[in-house]
Amino acid sequence: MSNTTTLDTSKTKDSDTNQKELVNMTIKQVISKIEQQYSHQPEFIQAVKEVMETLEPTVEKHPEFVKAKIYERIVEPDRAVSFRVPWVDDKGEVQVNRGWRIEFNSAIGPYKGGLRFHPSVNESIIKFLGFEQIFKNSLTTLPMGGGKGGSDFDPKGKSDNEVMRFAQAFMRELYRHIGPDTDVPAGDIGVGGREIGYMFGYYKKLRNEHTGVLTGKGINWGGSLIRPEATGYGSVYFAQEMLATRNDSLKDKVAIVSGSGNVAQFTAEKVTQLGGKVIGLSDSSGTIIDEDGINPEKLEYVMNLKNVKRGRINEYAAKYGCKFFPGKGIWDVLRENNIKCDAAFPSATQNEISKENAESLIKNGCFCISEGANMPSTPEAIEVYQKAKILYGPGKAANAGGVAVSGLEMSQNSLRLSWTREEVDQKLQKIMKDIHSACLDASKNYATEGDYVSGANIAGFLKVAKSMVDLGVV
Ligand code: NDP
Ligand code: 2IT
Numbered sequence: 001m002s003n004t005t006t007l008d009t010s011k012t013k014d015s016d017t018n019q020k021e022l023v024n025m026t027i028k029q030v031i032s033k034i035e036q037q038y039s040h041q042p043e044f045i046q047a048v049k050e051v052m053e054t055l056e057p058t059v060e061k062h063p064e065f066v067k068a069k070i071y072e073r074i075v076e077p078d079r080a081v082s083f084r085v086p087w088v089d090d091k092g093e094v095q096v097n098r099g100w101r102i103e104f105n106s107a108i109g110p111y112k113g114g115l116r117f118h119p120s121v122n123e124s125i126i127k128f129l130g131f132e133q134i135f136k137n138s139l140t141t142l143p144m145g146g147g148k149g150g151s152d153f154d155p156k157g158k159s160d161n162e163v164m165r166f167a168q169a170f171m172r173e174l175y176r177h178i179g180p181d182t183d184v185p186a187g188d189i190g191v192g193g194r195e196i197g198y199m200f201g202y203y204k205k206l207r208n209e210h211t212g213v214l215t216g217k218g219i220n221w222g223g224s225l226i227r228p229e230a231t232g233y234g235s236v237y238f239a240q241e242m243l244a245t246r247n248d249s250l251k252d253k254v255a256i257v258s259g260s261g262n263v264a265q266f267t268a269e270k271v272t273q274l275g276g277k278v279i280g281l282s283d284s285s286g287t288i289i290d291e292d293g294i295n296p297e298k299l300e301y302v303m304n305l306k307n308v309k310r311g312r313i314n315e316y317a318a319k320y321g322c323k324f325f326p327g328k329g330i331w332d333v334l335r336e337n338n339i340k341c342d343a344a345f346p347s348a349t350q351n352e353i354s355k356e357n358a359e360s361l362i363k364n365g366c367f368c369i370s371e372g373a374n375m376p377s378t379p380e381a382i383e384v385y386q387k388a389k390i391l392y393g394p395g396k397a398a399n400a401g402g403v404a405v406s407g408l409e410m411s412q413n414s415l416r417l418s419w420t421r422e423e424v425d426q427k428l429q430k431i432m433k434d435i436h437s438a439c440l441d442a443s444k445n446y447a448t449e450g451d452y453v454s455g456a457n458i459a460g461f462l463k464v465a466k467s468m469v470d471l472g473v474v
Contacts, residue, residue, distance in 0.1 A: 108138060113129065160194070234401015239370035287324070
């Protein structure tokens with residue numbers, strides 16, 4: 001009898017050890033293969049590691065994922081298209097840029113994700129964004145796969161005609177890879193209403209079709225109300241949900257928003273509407289700190305400055321007589337000047353918050369971070385937030401409102417009707433609430449309750465992984 005017991009225990013121990021080894025091996029092997037194969041793509045490796053390291057509990061609970069090699073398959077895009085974009089500038093000179101569209105995963109719906117026009121764009125950046133987009137889109141509860149694209153074209157300093165000629169040249173190749181049921185691009189850094197307009201116009205010309213092939217369209221030609229506001233509003237709604245878990249709100253809170261583009265502007269607007277005070281904004285030329293707060297009138301000035309005049313943020317400082325820090329990133333400015341805030345909304349670009357800046361944010365009282373940008377915190381900064389147990393909403397959950405309303409734009413296009421502002425805003429609020437709950441539930445069931453990083457990754461992953469199993473080896 002006692003022998004049998006001993007035997008059983010050792011069996012359990014063995015199988016426990018095997019199970020742990022299996023988990024370790026699966027995740028470690030995937031990361032190590034990506035590190036070797038794509039050593040020249042640091043942002044992509046960073047995004048894969050961040051997701052994969054939190055997926056360990058799913059390996060244990062889902063042997064069917066291991067058998068179907070879901071972990072190995074999900075880190076490889078379905079296809080990556082890279083193309084030449086030749087165009088003619090205002091001086092009559094031929095310019096050549098590189099373009100990409102990376103169709104990462106279409107298990108739960110057509111590829112969906114933005115286009116980024118910025119000189120820093122390369123394959124690593126587009127792959128990291130496309131990979132993140134898979135999980136983000138899954139979290140929205142809408143049927144959208146993940147993709148991303150863009151170009152190293154810099155719209156800054158270009159005339160409207162140059163931007164149009166570039167956008168048309170870009171679409172001259174892209175049109176053969178996209179479609180309303182195949183792949184539906186939208187905006188991102190450097191791509192707003194103007195660029196979407198020129199690209200949509202040219203797609204329509206080439207295909208002779210007026211369809212929902214792009215989102216972020218103008219309201220007169222198939223766009224959705226609230227799409228311009230959606231990413232910023234959504235990021236603030238997500239912060240509200242996180243704060244509510246601690247019986248708190250944004251009322252009377254001091255907030256910092258990085259960037260001054262689409263996401264930053266509507267983040268600042270919603271924070272202010274909810275009773276918070278935004279005291280800082282930035283662009284690639286520097287940072288403004290306005291201790292009096294950026295009220296609605298001042299924000300209207302920023303919107304006109306950035307969206308119409310296409311000027312630089314120092315003009316705000318000149319007009320309102322506040323501090324301007326030329327050439328300085330906003331998180332460095334906060335650290336170097338010990339500026340206090342309660343909430344932070346990084347809304348500019350990837351890896352903007354370093355470990356030192358994260359430590360300084362927390363030292364100066366920040367206890368809520370909601371990421372409007374994609375991957376704005378370095379892995380070391382995330383560790384700092386997690387150790388300090390502050391409320392931290394990672395981009396793929398917190399900024400999912402933008403693509404969610406893109407999904408609603410697709411629905412309206414398919415239905416051939418438009419919803420009111422209130423209808424779309426209500427749907428957005430519900431989606432952000434549901435994403436928040438999904439993250440919390442997954443963190444509770446699989447990891448540590450309240451860890452939104454694991455929660456977002458796991459909740460986003462499960463739906464895609466289960467779908468991939470159902471669809472067979474394709
Ligand atoms: P915009 O082009 O409208 O604005 C970007 C802002 O960030 C600008 O103020 C820009 O300054 C600043 N910025 C960009 N790159 C850098 C850089 N390398 N260094 C310093 N400042 C920089 O883009 P969005 O607002 O649309 O996008 C901002 C972030 O939000 C990105 O991470 C994007 O991926 C993410 N996002 C966007 C969504 C959307 O719907 N638009 C949805 C979800 C996430 P400057 O003008 O001087 O270049
Ligand atoms: O990063 C993002 O989610 C976006 N740039 C928006 C994508 C979209 O398809 O609306």
